[in-house]
Amino acid sequence: xxxxxxxxxxxxxxxxxxxxxxxxxxxxxxxxxxxxxxxxxxxxxxxxxxxxxxxxxxxxxxxxxxxxxxxxxxxxxxxxxxxxxxxxxxxxxxxxxxxxxxxxxxxxxxxxxxxxxxxxxxxxxxxxxxxxxxxxxxxxxxxxxxxxxxxxxxxxxxxxxxxxxxxxxxxxxxxxxxxxxxxxxxxxxxxxxxxxxxxxxxxxxxxxxxxxxxxxxxxxxxxxxxxxxxxxxxxxxxxxxxxxxxxxxxxxxxxxxxxxxxxxxxxxxxxxxxxxxxxxxxxxxxxxxxxxxxxxxxxxxxxxxxxxxxxxxxxxxxxxxxxxxxxxxxxxxxxxxxxxxxxxxxxxxxxxxxxxxxxxxxxxxxxxxxxxxxxxxxxxxxxxxxxxxxxxxxxxxxxxxxxxxxx
Ligand code: CAA
Numbered sequence: 001x002x003x004x005x006x007x008x009x010x011x012x013x014x015x016x017x018x019x020x021x022x023x024x025x026x027x028x029x030x031x032x033x034x035x036x037x038x039x040x041x042x043x044x045x046x047x048x049x050x051x052x053x054x055x056x057x058x059x060x061x062x063x064x065x066x067x068x069x070x071x072x073x074x075x076x077x078x079x080x081x082x083x084x085x086x087x088x089x090x091x092x093x094x095x096x097x098x099x100x101x102x103x104x105x106x107x108x109x110x111x112x113x114x115x116x117x118x119x120x121x122x123x124x125x126x127x128x129x130x131x132x133x134x135x136x137x138x139x140x141x142x143x144x145x146x147x148x149x150x151x152x153x154x155x156x157x158x159x160x161x162x163x164x165x166x167x168x169x170x171x172x173x174x175x176x177x178x179x180x181x182x183x184x185x186x187x188x189x190x191x192x193x194x195x196x197x198x199x200x201x202x203x204x205x206x207x208x209x210x211x212x213x214x215x216x217x218x219x220x221x222x223x224x225x226x227x228x229x230x231x232x233x234x235x236x237x238x239x240x241x242x243x244x245x246x247x248x249x250x251x252x253x254x255x256x257x258x259x260x261x262x263x264x265x266x267x268x269x270x271x272x273x274x275x276x277x278x279x280x281x282x283x284x285x286x287x288x289x290x291x292x293x294x295x296x297x298x299x300x301x302x303x304x305x306x307x308x309x310x311x312x313x314x315x316x317x318x319x320x321x322x323x324x325x326x327x328x329x330x331x332x333x334x335x336x337x338x339x340x341x342x343x344x345x346x347x348x349x350x351x352x353x354x355x356x357x358x359x360x361x362x363x364x365x366x367x368x369x370x371x372x373x374x375x376x377x378x379x380x381x382x383x384x385x386x387x388x389x390x391x392x393x394x395x396x397x398x399x400x401x402x403x404x405x406x407x
Contacts, residue, residue: 035076037068038065040062041056069371071390074391077111082389093124096155100161111128133255133299133323139157156181157182165216178299189338190337196243198234204326227328228265250319251285252322253300254303262282308341309345315341319337376397380392388406
């Protein structure tokens with residue numbers, strides 16, 4: 001009898017490997033912040049002699065947030081993260097991932113400023129991620145992997161951006177500002193993310209921002225077709241990875257540079273899959289983004305916050321989340337909304353934030369736009385924001401921030 005033919009040793013029952021339950025990981029909480037000001041697109045339309053319906057219907061946007069002179073991605077990201085920390089504390093947080101397209105420093109991660117402002121523990125790793133608007137989703141994927149290895153930990157993901165294009169360009173009405181703070185954990189309160197993901201990368205010059213520019217360059221038409229290609233490509237890859245059938249997904253949330261982009265892409269997907277297209281199915285997820293404008297890395301997550309806040313019938317249902325970052329990378333993931341998600345959402349909070357924004361005239365917005373670039377020149381910023389943190393200015397070439405004492 002060879003060694004291979006030896007009968008297997010009977011293991012005592014208590015030594016049998018226990019049946020492992022798959023770990024449930026996902027979105028435990030989401031909080032949103034945005035800029036202090038708002039520009040109504042009706043006012044921009046009037047200034048530019050454009051029919052306002054082009055903005056409201058043609059691109060599907062109503063307004064966009066504009067940061068005050070003492071706000072930026074750090075202050076918005078910290079404001080959103082504060083809500084998460086105030087509710088859940090810092091226990092188990094050993095990683096902070098900050099995703100942005102509009103970084104304020106070429107070297108230091110914006111999350112390190114947030115770490116200081118929030119008084120997070122020192123035994124935390126902090127890093128910044130970049131791939132246009134996709135970075136927030138990359139951060140969530142990394143967070144899910146960290147939790148899979150260390151289920152007792154929680155990861156704070158912050159996605160924050162100020163979307164800036166040159167004035168008097170076709171892209172001007174599609175600017176915006178905002179942040180999402182996402183707590184990723186095991187046994188999440190809101191959405192369990194499923195393991196299969198569809199991913200897609202193509203080298204495309206649809207949107208980019210060279211190092212000497214504070215405003216993005218964009219080929220708007222190309223960005224629409226690149227987004228559609230990435231969405232359909234990610235769908236096909238998700239299917240190849242064993243993802244769910246279209247009929248088993250009750251809602252889709254998309255990255256929304258402008259909400260019409262998501263509608264165009266979704267129409268293409270329904271044609272590709274061979275199912276009817278019902279544009280009303282996407283409307284709830286557009287509610288906040290129509291008001292904030294493009295928030296790049298935060299856009300998808302602000303869309304998810306709107307869906308969870310405003311749709312009461314998602315308990316136990318599967319939703320899909322599509323992220324797109326120009327250049328380009330797309331990723332499609334699915335998740336199961338927790339049966340009691342309504343007990344944990346922040347209903348009414350984002351509506352109140354949006355309603356509290358202070359309107360700007362077109363002249364005042366353009367003046368702020370002209371001074372919006374990150375700089376190493378020493379400057380003091382006026383006190384304007386009503387948010388919990390403010391950008392004090394640049395001293396000795398370094399950026400300084402402080403708590404305002406406001407909630
Ligand atoms: N009533 C109703 N609809 C009207 C209208 C009116 N009076 N007038 C025009 N429209 C419609 C047009 O028919 C058109 O609709 P379709 O696209 O369905 O045909 C729509 O309004 C827009 O009109 P135009 O195409 O003439 O508009 P435009 O040339 O001025 O520019 C745009 C539109 C290309 C979207 C431009 O705003 C733009 O370039 N925006 C930026 C694009 C963008 O954000 N790309 C980035 C993608 S991803 C991202 O977020 C970046 C990242 O990764 C960081």
